[in-house]
Amino acid sequence: xxxxxxxxxxxxxxxxxxxxxxxxxxxxxxxxxxxxxxxxxxxxxxxxxxxxxxxxxxxxxxxxxxxxxxxxxxxxxxxxxxxxxxxxxxxxxxxxxxxxxxxxxxxxxxxxxxxxxxxxxxxxxxxxxxxxxxxxxxxxxxxxxxxxxxxxxxxxxxxxxxxxxxxxxxxxxxxxxxxxxxxxxxxxxxxxxxxxxxxxxxxxxxxxxxxxxxxxxxxxxxxxxxxxxxxxxxxxxxxxxxxxxxxxxxxxxxxxxxxxxxxxxxxxxxxxxxxxxxxxxxxxxxxxxxxxxxxxxxxxxxxxxxxxxxxxxxxxxxxxxxxxxx
Numbered sequence: 018x019x020x021x022x023x024x025x026x027x028x029x030x031x032x033x034x035x036x037x038x039x040x041x042x043x044x045x046x047x048x049x050x051x052x053x054x055x056x057x058x059x060x061x062x063x064x065x066x067x068x069x070x071x072x073x074x075x076x077x078x079x080x081x082x083x084x085x086x087x088x089x090x091x092x093x094x095x096x097x098x099x100x101x102x103x104x105x106x107x108x109x110x111x112x113x114x115x116x117x118x119x120x121x122x123x124x125x126x127x128x129x130x131x132x133x134x135x136x137x138x139x140x141x142x143x144x145x146x147x148x149x150x151x152x153x154x155x156x157x158x159x160x161x162x163x164x165x166x167x168x169x170x171x172x173x174x175x176x177x178x179x180x181x182x183x184x185x186x187x188x189x190x191x192x193x194x195x196x197x198x199x200x201x202x203x204x205x206x207x208x209x210x211x212x213x214x215x216x217x218x219x220x221x222x223x224x225x226x227x228x229x230x231x232x233x234x235x236x237x238x239x240x241x242x243x244x245x246x247x248x249x250x251x252x253x254x255x256x257x258x259x260x261x262x263x264x265x266x267x268x269x270x271x272x273x274x275x276x277x278x279x280x281x282x283x284x285x286x287x288x289x290x291x292x293x294x295x296x297x298x299x300x301x302x303x304x305x306x307x308x309x310x311x312x313x314x315x316x317x318x319x320x321x322x323x324x325x326x327x328x329x330x331x332x333x334x335x336x337x338x339x340x341x342x343x
Contacts, residue, residue: 147168148186151169151172152200155207156200162203162207166206166207170210173186173211177215177217180217183221184221186215186218191204191226191242195242198241201238201241201242201245202245205242205246205248205250208246209250212250222246226259230263235266235270235272237278239263240264240278243256244282247290248285257290257293261294264282265301265304267279268301268304271308276312277319283323283327284326287323287331288331302324305320305324308320309321
């Protein structure tokens, strides 16, 4: 071991002196600080220039809009402009029943002034115009039946012995009844009234029903009108048979809309059909029992409700009797 004494690394009695930073290039630092200051000044100047430019643009746009408003020829009080090809449409408001009746009377007066009873052409035109207006009135306001039924009789009474007028009258009522659901009930009532006063009307209506029944189409409106006729007129030999045949045709089609109409007709005329057509109804309801197995809601529920209705005597008490059919 070397006998020479070594200096200690730290002398506790000595004052502590912090470490000194290495010498730096003061010229470089000064240059960097100067460049940073110049960049800040440049950015500030550029921002000021952009702000000034934007303010000038906004001011120019505002002045341009003000000039446009001041120099514009448009005025608030100016009339509304439409293209030359435009034609205004005035909405048609529904007329009350009394207004339609007054219109019918006015037309009757005009037609009557030119009416020549010796002219067959004038006679048909006159009756067609009046009947059409009366039927249209019943379509729009079914509650007017009692007020208008005398008008029907008054129009047709002079021609009770005219087959041509009877045929035309039956055709008009028949066609409207098939086409307009709101007229079917009143159409059957009207047919019942004319059946009593107009002997030539009955065979014309029968022929129209027979002709329609022989077609291949399943006419839902026809079946529902037949049911109304059967309930109102009770001609078993004609309308009872026609209703049953038409029901079978609708049900056999397997179309949902036809089955629905058949159920509606059964609800209407089923009770009246029961006394004289029990066996035929049994066949119809057997078909419904088979069909309902393949039906979906809500049609299934409708068919089931009709079946239940028949089991419950059509919703009537057991001692209720059906009126005798003619």
